[in-house]
Amino acid sequence: MADYKNIIYEKPADRVLRITLNRPERMNAMSPELLNELDTAMDEFEQDPQLSVMIIRGAGRTFCTGYDLGVDQKRGVGSRITRDRIAMQGLVTRWMRLWGLPKPTIAQVHGHCIAGGTELAGHCDLVFASEDASFGNQPGRTMGILPTMSMWPTLMGPRRTKELFFTGDPFSAREALEWGLINRVYPRDRLEEETLDYARRVAMVSVELLTLHKAAVNRFLEITGIRAAEQSAADLDVVAHETDTVRNWMRMIKEKGLKAALEARDGPFRK
DSSP states (O other): OOOOSSEEEEOOTTSEEEEEEOOGGGTTOBOHHHHHHHHHHHHHHHHOTTOOEEEEEESTTOSBOOBOTTSOOOOOSSOHHHHHHHHHHHHHHHHHHHHHOSSOEEEEEOSEEETHHHHHHHTSSEEEEETTOEEEOGGGGTSOOOTTGGGHHHHHOHHHHHHHHHHOOOEEHHHHHHTTSOSEEEOGGGHHHHHHHHHHHHHTSOHHHHHHHHHHHHHHHHHTTHHHHHHHHHHHHHHHHTSHHHHHHHHHHHHHOHHHHHHHHHGGGOO
8 A cells, every 4th residue: 555645544344445644734625645645545445345435535624625725736847728627627527537437436515615625526426515614716706617517507507606616605515406506414513423334235236246337327428528628627726827817816926925825816715
C-alpha cells in the first residue's frame, strides 16, 4: 500500500474501503499532492480483489471546499492557455476516472461541499449527506465554470443547473435531495453509521454483478455524450480564465490576500 500523507486509506475486513480526505486544517481543500494520492487510491481500490465498495469522506468539520487556491494547480510547458487547457482537461480525466471505476463508490458528505468538492462527490455513484451539509459553486462568481459541471446538468437538469450556476448560491442537503443531486440525508450523528451499513449491504453482492450493474447505467450516460460534454465545459473554463473578471479577481488574491478576495466576491450575495 502507498505511503499516504493527505488521505487516510482504511481497508477493514468488510470489503468496504474508507478514503478520508485528511487536510482538516484547510477544510480538505484539494492540493496537487492530495489529488495524486487519490489517483493512487483509486488504482489500489480497483486492483484489490478484497474490496467491493469505496466510501470517500472528509476529516474534521467539512467534506471538501474545492481546490486549494493557496498552491499552484497548473503546471507544464507551453503558453499560459495551453498549460491551463491541459490542467483543466486533466481534471476531467481524473473525475471521469472516478466515475468510471468498475466498483461502486459512495461520497459521505458533511459540512461544506463546494466547487471542486462537488466534482468529487458528483462523480461518485452515490452521495449520502448529513442534514448540515451544504453544496454550491460560489467560485463561479469570479473564477470561471466548473470544468466538469459536477454532473449537475445530468443529475438535476439544465434549468436547475443554470439557476445555481448563475448566482453561485449555496443550497442545503434537503434541497440537493429534492433536486436529485444526492441519494439520502441523515442526521449528522447517524451519517457514518448509515453510509457504512448501506455499503456493507452492497458488498454482499458479488463484485462481478456490481461491476455489470454499474457499467449498464454508466454506458447509458456515455451514449448521451457525457464525456464530450465535460471536455467541452473544461475548454470553456479555460476561456473564462482569460476574461477580465477572472484575471482581476486572481490579481486581487495576490495583492490583498485570499480572505479579502473572498469577501469581495461573496459579501454582496449575503442576505
